[in-house]
Amino acid sequence: xxxxxxxxxxxxxxxxxxxxxxxxxxxxxxxxxxxxxxxxxxxxxxxxxxxxxxxxxxxxxxxxxxxxxxxxxxxxxxxxxxxxxxxxxxxxxxxxxxxxxxxxxxxxxxxxxx
Amino acid sequence: xxxxxxxxxxxxxxxxxxxxxxxxxxxxxxxxxxxxxxxxxxxxxxxxxxxxxxxxxxxxxxxxxxxxxxxxxxxxxxxxxxxxxxxxxxxxxxxxxxxxxxxxxxxxx
Numbered sequence: 001x002x003x004x005x006x007x008x009x010x011x012x013x014x015x016x017x018x019x020x021x022x023x024x025x026x027x028x029x030x031x032x033x034x035x036x037x038x039x040x041x042x043x044x045x046x047x048x049x050x051x052x053x054x055x056x057x058x059x060x061x062x063x064x065x066x067x068x069x070x071x072x073x074x075x076x077x078x079x080x081x082x083x084x085x086x087x088x089x090x091x092x093x094x095x096x097x098x099x100x101x102x103x104x105x106x107x108x109x110x111x112x113x114x
Numbered sequence: 115x116x117x118x119x120x121x122x123x124x125x126x127x128x129x130x131x132x133x134x135x136x137x138x139x140x141x142x143x144x145x146x147x148x149x150x151x152x153x154x155x156x157x158x159x160x161x162x163x164x165x166x167x168x169x170x171x172x173x174x175x176x177x178x179x180x181x182x183x184x185x186x187x188x189x190x191x192x193x194x195x196x197x198x199x200x201x202x203x204x205x206x207x208x209x210x211x212x213x214x215x216x217x218x219x220x221x222x223x
Contacts, residue, residue, distance in 0.1 A: 100206030
């Protein structure tokens with residue numbers, strides 16, 4: 001298995017632009033998670049899905065952030081409009097049966113908003 | 115905070131020495147997990163210990179769990195330079211995995 005795949009690996013954009021991050025979870029995993037990691041705030045859970053349905057989006061910082069999972073093999077995290085404080089590494093992870101079980105992380109997308 | 119909190123925040127040792135990292139938490143758990151993160155990479159799962167287990171081994175890793183004290187420790191024996199990374203504990207319930215703030219381990223030659 002290729003593991004969790006994220007794209008792009010690096011994204012540099014200007015303030016106000018729309019940013020879309022993509023994730024392909026491990027095949028057969030029921031759960032998909034989006035995290036954000038910064039030096040100041042550490043690793044934060046933004047949202048997670050179970051069988052393509054959003055379960056907990058309480059970590060989404062504000063309405064500028066949205067996430068979708070149109071099918072079991074694809075999810076997007078969108079920021080519109082982006083701001084410099086959104087600069088961070090965004091990780092996607094998936095797990096097999098329960099949200100609290102072992103999670104498998106992708107390599108992350110490093111986002112820089114100028 | 116309901117997060118697992120690691121201690122120490124940073125640890126520097128020489129190759130061959132043992133490294134011990136601790137994790138405390140506040141609420142009940144199903145399991146306690148440890149992850150490693152190399153610089154610029156995603157987190158990698160190391161080991162999971164369930165709430166009814168007290169000790170678990172995996173290669174040079176030894177994890178203990180004391181549910182009465184709500185604490186866990188990760189021991190890396192005979193450390194190597196390649197063990198240099200950040201290590202995170204994560205508290206697992208049925209609905210969530212909550213990560214701590216991590217311990218940065220530096221292993222020098």
